Each structure stands twice: as C-alpha cells, then as structure tokens.
Amino acid sequence: MEKVLEMKGLTKCYRNGRGIFHIDLTVYKGDIFGLFGPNGAGKTTLIKAITGLCSPDQGEVHIFGYEVSKQFEKAMEKVGCIVETGNSFEYMTAFQNLQMISRFYPHISSSRIDEVLELAGLKEVRHEKVKEFSSGMKQRLALAAALFSHPELVILDEPTSSMDIEGMIDFRNIVKKLAKEEQVTFFICNHSIHEMERMCNRIGILYDGKLIASGLASDMMNANESLEDFYMAQIRKARGMESCQFSTSM
Template sequence: MEKVLEIKGLTKRYRNNRGIFDINLSVYKGDIFGLFGPNGVGKTTLIKTMTRLCNADQGEVSMFGYDVFLQFEKAMEKVGCIIETGVSFEYMTAFQNLQVVSRFYPHIPKTRIDEVLELVGLEKYKNEKVKGFSSGMKQRLALATALFSNPELVILDEPTSSMDIEGMIDFRNIIKRLSHEQQTTFFISSHFIHEMERMCNRIGILYDGRLITSGLVSEIINKNESLENYYLSQIQRVRGDESDVCFVREYNQ
C-alpha cells in the first residue's frame, strides 16, 4: 500500500506541559483515517504541528514522500485542509469566496467552482452572502474550499462539529464517495465516535497527547461490540481506573 502520510516521533510540548508526545502513525492512499479523542487531548495540536502551523520540538512528518519541515511546498502541494474553523469572507457570496480561492490555482478551470458547490450541497445558495449562512452551511463552504484543488490528501479538523444530522450524513457520503471513486485520502479528527465508526476504515485514539492505539475499524469491531466499547476499554487500560469506565458503560445502557 502506498503511504500518503507518515509521522514518526512527533512531539510538541507547551509551557503547561500539555501537547502531543511521540506520535507515530501511517496513513495510506484511499484511507479515511479518523483521529478520535475527547476535546482537549491534542487533536488540533497534532494537525497544526504536522502541517507546520506549529513548530515541532522533535519528530518527522512526510506527505507523498516529502519532508514537511524541509520541503514544505512540495509536501503540501496535493493537500487540502480545514483546521479549527474554515475562514470565509462573510460580505461575499459563496461563489465569490471560491472565486478568491481559484486565484491560487490558475490551472484549474473556473467550472470547478460550481462542481464543488454542488458536491457539498450549496449550489442553490451560491449567490447568497455568507453572513446569512448557518454554521453548518459555513462548514460546507469550508469543505468546498478544501476540495477545490482536487487534493489527494484532505485534512479536516472537527469538520462536523456544527452540522445537524442531515449535514453529517451528507458529509459522510461525500467523503466515502471521494475515497472510493477517486482514491482521495482523508485524515479527519473528531470527538463523535459513532460518526467515525460509520465513515472511517482506520482509526487512531488520542488520549492525553499520546496515540494510545490505532488499527482497522473492521478488525476492531470484530473483536468488540462497537468503537465506543473499544475506546472505553483502551482508556481503562491506560488509566487503570475501572470505576469511571464502568460508570460510563452503565449510563449508556
């Protein structure tokens, strides 16, 4: 299998001693890799560090065989991202926002604007100003921006956090379709474990800044009733604190 993203020993420590520590993982062509963990465990820090928005203390990151820290432009050439919150010009329409984006990609025909707006379900709103959009619609526009250049790797940080159920389902279908039809690779962080179970073929669990486990979703579910049960068992293993995990299991029942 072709490696699209490889991370070795990546560490970023903040002054409060939080951050990410010794992260090692590989993502392969066509994967939908889900980085799962509660809020505050370091998911955004990992994404920012591996895309060089934060300086790493140590470690290596390569995309498509290029070192992100030494060959940044080459490494990111085929990458689309939404990190934290998608940025748009609220006084412009959705179409005008993507016109701005298109200026960075002169080799891509302008017809791509309508293509991605249709893909994310915003075509009928393309001439409306973004200031009137709901938070979920803004997330759809951010996704359209990330997909505009036909990237081979798409990195999405909590992309469905402000979407309703219909939006989540649409998003899931878009991701699975692009992975299946175009072999687009996705690296998606989220704290919605049930969405991860439905969408991803691989998953990694981040806890307290450390990647405590990773693997194929199908294999994990074969050995466990669900990703949720697997997650709880892994947290119990790491923490050695059975009482809290038992409480969560009883609550969910």
C-alpha cells in the first residue's frame, strides 16, 4: 500500500503541558482515516503540525514522501485542508471566493469553480454573498475550497460541525465517492462518531495528546457492538490507567 501521510515520533508540547506526544501513524492511499478524541486531546494541534502551521518539538511528518519541515511546498502541493474553521470573504459571493483561490492554480480550468460548488451543494447560490449564508453553508464553501485544486490528500478539522443532517449526509457521500472513484485520501477529525462509523475505513483515538488506538475500523467493531462502544472502552481504559498512575505516585 502506498503511504500518503506518515508521522514518526511527532511531539509538540505547550507551556501548559498540553500538546501531542510521540505520535506514530501512517495513512495510506485511498484511506478515509477518522481521528477521534475528547475536547483538548490534541486533535487540532496534530493537524497544525501535519500542515506546517506549527513546528513540532520532535519528530517528523512526511506527505507523499516529502518532509513537511524541510520540503513544505512539495509536501503540500497535492493537499487540501480545513483547519478549525474555513474562512471566506463575507462581502463576496461564493463564486468570487473560489475565483480568488483559482488565481493560485493557473493550470486549473475556471470551470472547476462550478464543479466544486455543485459537489458541495452550493451551485444554486453561487452568486449570493457569503454574509447571507448559514454556518452550514459556509462549511460547504470551505469544503469546496479545499477540493478545488484536485487534491490527493484532504485534511479536515471538524468539517460538519455546523451542518444539518442533510449536509452531513452529503459530506459523507462526497468523501466516499472521491475515495472510491479517484483514490483521494482523507484525514478527518470529527466528533460525529456515527457519521464516521458509516464512512471511515481506518480509525485513530487520541487521548491526552497520545494515540491510544489505531487500526482498521472493521477490526475495532468486530469485538464491539459499535465504534462508539470501542471508543468509550478505550477512553475509560486510558482514564483508568491515569488514575492508577496518580495513586502510585501518591
């Protein structure tokens, strides 16, 4: 299997002691990888380290074989992403926002704008100003922007956080279609575990900055009624180990 994203000993620690610690993880071509974890577990820090938005204290990130810290442009050349929230110019229309983005990709036809707007379910409102959009529609626009450049790896941080049920279903269908038909690889952080269960083939669980479980979603669910059951079992186990360590240190 072709490696698309690889982390080796990835560590980023902040002054408050939080961060990510010694993350070893590989994501393969065509994977839909879902990352879960409680609030404050380090998910966004991990995404920022992957995309070069923060420098790790230790370890390496390789995307398509290029080390992000040393070959940033090459590493990110085929990557689309949404980190935390997708930003757009609210005084401009959806079409104009993507027109701005298209200037960075002169080799891509302008017809791609309508393609991704249709894919994201925004073609009918492409000439409306973004300030009139709901939060869910803005998330759809951010997704369209992330997909504009025909990326081979798409990294998304809470992409459905503001979407309604229809939006989440549309998102799931888009991801599954691109992964199956175009072998696009997805790395997604999302709290909607039921949606991820329907979509992801590989799963990772982050707790207190550490990757406490990772592997095929099918393997995780074989011994459990659902992915939710597996997730809660792993979190309880990690919390129990913390309690034991605290008791021993007392």
